[in-house]
Amino acid sequence: MANAEMYDYLSTIAADVAITLGAGSYAIHPQGTITETGDKNQIIHTADDDSEERVSLSDNSIFYVTFAWNTITGAESGSLMDLWHDPAKANGRQKSFMWAHPDDGHTYVVRFDCSLPRARRAYDIYGILKISIRVLGRIADV
Numbered sequence: 001m002a003n004a005e006m007y008d009y010l011s012t013i014a015a016d017v018a019i020t021l022g023a024g025s026y027a028i029h030p031q032g033t034i035t036e037t038g039d040k041n042q043i044i045h046t047a048d049d050d051s052e053e054r055v056s057l058s059d060n061s062i063f064y065v066t067f068a069w070n071t072i073t074g075a076e077s078g079s080l081m082d083l084w085h086d087p088a089k090a091n092g093r094q095k096s097f098m099w100a101h102p103d104d105g106h107t108y109v110v111r112f113d114c115s116l117p118r119a120r121r122a123y124d125i126y127g128i129l130k131i132s133i134r135v136l137g138r139i140a141d142v
Contacts, residue, residue: 006101006106014109019089028080035067037063067130071126080118092112093114094111108139113132
């Protein structure tokens with residue numbers, strides 16, 4: 001566990017749907033590199049003389065996580081498709097759900113921040129080549 005994690009900078013919130021990606025029937029863990037990108041809602045205005053004005057619209061941190069599933073089964077691929085497309089679940093980019101981070105041990109409230117690109121290489125060998133989720137908050141550790 002790192003000395004500072006996304007968890008340390010997020011508020012505790014509730015998800016729109018009670019589904020946890022990475023646990024239970026959605027226990028499909030990312031493969032390869034997981035990239036966590038931190039950002040702030042800030043604007044930098046640069047004048048003609050190269051002077052700058054920096055405006056911070058919020059002190060809150062914004063996090064995005066990207067990862068992939070390079071090789072998954074047809075059933076796992078179907079579960080991910082269902083989570084993304086079902087109006088009662090994530091409904092694309094609309095509804096938030098929970099994500100169990102495979103490395104830091106925390107659960108976050110997230111929303112898809114991308115379309116769902118599915119690849120098929122051979123019979124029953126699928127891949128979701130890149131997923132981006134926006135981390136909206138955290139679930140309090142028990």
